[in-house]
Amino acid sequence: MIVKTIVLIIAAIPFCYYLLALYSTVRFFVETKKDLRRNDDYLPPISCLKPIKGLDEDAYENYASFCRQDYPEYEIVFCVDPDDPALPVLQKLIEDFPQRQIRLLFGSGRKAINDKTGRLTRLTREAKYDLFVITDGDVRVRPDYLRTVASPFRDPKVGAATCLYVSTKEVNLVQELQSVGMISDFFAPVMIAWLFDDLKITFGQSILTTRKAVDAYGGYPVLENRPADDVYAGRLVAEQGFEVKLLPYVVQSVADFATMSDLLHKRTRWMTVQRLMRPWGHLGLIFTWGLIWAIVAVAVCPTVPVAIAYFGGYALFRILITWTIGVWGMKQKGFLKKLPLIPFWDALAFVMWIASWGRRTIRWRGVDYFIREGRLVAATPAAPAAQNSAQ
Numbered sequence: 325m326i327v328k329t330i331v332l333i334i335a336a337i338p339f340c341y342y343l344l345a346l347y348s349t350v351r352f353f354v355e356t357k358k359d360l361r362r363n364d365d366y367l368p369p370i371s372c373l374k375p376i377k378g379l380d381e382d383a384y385e386n387y388a389s390f391c392r393q394d395y396p397e398y399e400i401v402f403c404v405d406p407d408d409p410a411l412p413v414l415q416k417l418i419e420d421f422p423q424r425q426i427r428l429l430f431g432s433g434r435k436a437i438n439d440k441t442g443r444l445t446r447l448t449r450e451a452k453y454d455l456f457v458i459t460d461g462d463v464r465v466r467p468d469y470l471r472t473v474a475s476p477f478r479d480p481k482v483g484a485a486t487c488l489y490v491s492t493k494e495v496n497l498v499q500e501l502q503s504v505g506m507i508s509d510f511f512a513p514v515m516i517a518w519l520f521d522d523l524k525i526t527f528g529q530s531i532l533t534t535r536k537a538v539d540a541y542g543g544y545p546v547l548e549n550r551p552a553d554d555v556y557a558g559r560l561v562a563e564q565g566f567e568v569k570l571l572p573y574v575v576q577s578v579a580d581f582a583t584m585s586d587l588l589h590k591r592t593r594w595m596t597v598q599r600l601m602r603p604w605g606h607l608g609l610i611f612t613w614g615l616i617w618a619i620v621a622v623a624v625c626p627t628v629p630v631a632i633a634y635f636g637g638y639a640l641f642r643i644l645i646t647w648t649i650g651v652w653g654m655k656q657k658g659f660l661k662k663l664p665l666i667p668f669w670d671a672l673a674f675v676m677w678i679a680s681w682g683r684r685t686i687r688w689r690g691v692d693y694f695i696r697e698g699r700l701v702a703a704t705p706a707a708p709a710a711q712n713s714a715q
Contacts, residue, residue, distance in 0.1 A: 327624075328624050328625050331620065331621065332621055332624070332630070334617070335617035335618065335620055335634060336617075336634075337611045337617070338612055338613060338614035338617050338641075339637055341611060341612050342512075342614065342641035342642070342645060344519075345512040345513070345515055345516055345645055346641070346644060346645055346648060347519070348515035348516045348518060348519040349511075349512070349515045349645070349653060350648065352519070352572070352653070353572055353652070356571065356572045359475065359572055359573070360472065360572060362468070362471065363471045363472060363474060364471075366474060366477075367396055367397075367471070367474060368454075368455050368474060369398060369399075369452070370397075370399075370453055370455045370456075370457055371398070371399050371451035371452055371455065371456055371457070372390050372398060372399065372400045372401065372457045372459070373401050373444065373447040373448065373451060373458045373459075374387075374400065374402045374447075374458075374459060374460070375440045375444050375458075375460075376403065376408065376414070376443075376461045377439065377440070377443075378408065378410065378461075379408075379409040379410045380410075380461045380462040380578055380580075381462070382464070382578055383410060383413050383461060384413050384416065384417065385464060386461060386463060386464045386578065387400075387413065387414070387417050387461070388417060388421070389464045389465050389466070389467075389469075390459075390465065391417065391420075391424045391426070392467050393465075393467055393469060393470045393471075394467045394468060394470075394471060395471055395474075398425070398453070399424075399426070399451075399452050399453065400425065400426045400427070401426075401427045401428075401429060401447055401450070401451060402414055402426075402428050402429065403430075403431070403432060403443040403444075403447050404428060404429070404430065404431075405430065405431055406430050410461065411428075414426075429446055429447065429450060433446060434446070436549070437548060437549045437693075437700050438548055438549065438550065438551065438553055441544050441545075441547040441548045441550070441553045444458065444544040445545050448538055448543060448544055449543075451535070454534055454535040454536065455474065455477060455532075455534055455535075456533050456534065456535065457473060457530075457531075457532055458530075458531040458532070458533070459529065459530055460529060460577070462577050462578040462580065463529050463530065463575055463576065464492055464575070464576040464578070465575050465576070469573070472571070472573050473485060473487065473530070473532045473573065476532075477532075477534065479567070481566065481567050482566065482567045482568075483534060483536070483537030483540070484526055484531065484532060484533040484537055484557065484558050484561040484562075484566065484568045484569070485526075485532040485533075485569035485570070485571055486525070486526035486527045486530055486531060486532065486558065486569070486570060486571065487527070487530035487532075487570075487571050487574065487575050488511065488527075488570075488571075488572065488574045488654060489506075489527060489529040489530065489574065489575045489576065489577050490503065490506070490507070490574055490575075490650075490654060491503045491506075491577060491578070491579040492576040492577065492578050492579070493579070494579055495579075496582070498581045498583060498584050498586070498587050499581055500665060501587065501665055501668065501669055501672070502579055502581050502587060503579070503659075503662065504646070504662050504666060504669045505591075505669045505673065507646055507649055507654070507656070508645060508649070508650070508666050508669065509670070509673060511649050512645055512649070513612075515649070523558075523568060523570050524558055524559045524562040524563075524568050525554070525555045525559055526557050526561075526568065527554055528553070528554035529577045530575050531554060531557050531558075533557065533561060537561045537564065537566050538561075540561070540566070541560035541561060541563065542560075546560065547560075549699050549700050550699055550700065551686060551693075551700055552601065572653070574654050574655070588672075588676065591673075592676045592680055593687070595676050595680035596683050597686055597695065598680070599680045599681065600684075601695060601698055606677075609677060613670065613674050613677075614641065614642065614670070615667055615670040615671060615674070616674050617634070618634035618635050618637075618638045621634045622634060622635070639667075642666050642670070643663055643666070646659075646663060646666060647660070647663075685703050691703075
């Protein structure tokens with residue numbers, strides 16, 4: 325009986341986590357509404373920096389959304405290889421928007437393990453202005469984006485900011501699962517971190533920072549051998565004494581998972597990176613798996629009241645969290661029909677979490693690396709040569 329009681333108590337811990345996530349989410353969206361007010365009085369010139377590799381789906385529309393900004397002075401700078409398939413699209417963009425300052429830089433001129441950060445090294449050094457808006461090629465924004473994201477930097481204490489993001493559209497079940505996972509699972513701990521003033525990261529879909537903050541931590545060369553450059557871009561800024569802001573503004577990102585295998589592979593790799601970087605925090609996720617603990621509770625005490633309490637509580641909390649973040653907070657339409665996918669995602673995410681404990685290395689462009697103190701270290705002596713030849 326004592327063992328059953330202990331198990332039931334432990335199985336209820338995810339409910340405490342869910343309550344905290346709900347509270348944090350409500351506080352976040354209520355307190356940050358002012359960040360979405362139209363900005364008419366702080367409009368410094370901006371350099372929009374885009375490291376491009378490959379042709380993303382709907383690439384032209386993604387790029388063009390930055391050309392349609394309601395903002396007085398800004399430039400858009402792309403760093404791309406001369407033979408990249410995105411180049412014809414970029415040339416058409418320049419022809420279609422002659423009124424915009426659009427520049428092309430060819431190649432990073434560096435041999436970095438993380439080629440994206442190599443491109444950003446050149447982009448940040450050659451940017452004309454001191455406020456940087458760094459986004460991937462698959463990101464699409466509304467015309468008020470630059471006005472909104474510039475506003476927090478009126479406070480000189482702010483060194484970086486980032487935005488929430490959603491998919492532009494979902495065309496298959498895998499992409500719907502990706503969206504459900506982001507809204508219902510990924511953003512919940514982000515809200516909790518915000519509540520405790522412990523959000524020191526940025527999301528790659530929208531990194532907003534300044535030349536002063538980037539120079540303070542040594543610039544993007546510092547990140548050229550790190551796997552999670554977007555995470556470190558915010559963390560390193562915070563370590564220099566600057567504030568890192570999470571904005572309630574929502575950008576769109578093209579869903580990039582075509583198959584279930586693709587989703588499992590990329591998400592498991594991401595979870596493995598998190599485990600290798602923060603093992604104790606990753607282990608603590610065991611107390612956030614409400615579905616799994618509900619199954620354990622009912623297995624230990626198979627009664628109707630226990631089943632109703634744990635499965636019912638799990639369903640209620642997960643629906644409330646998803647609705648509060650996705651529908652009420654992020655104003656996403658048509659999301660309610662995806663709610664039945666939540667248990668499927670939770671089960672899948674738990675399997676990927678388990679799988680993440682099975683690897684000591686991660687594979688990056690065909691080469692295996694250890695992560696040592698947040699840096700990629702070749703698992704074999706031959707790996708650097710293999711990597712350089714692949715550049």
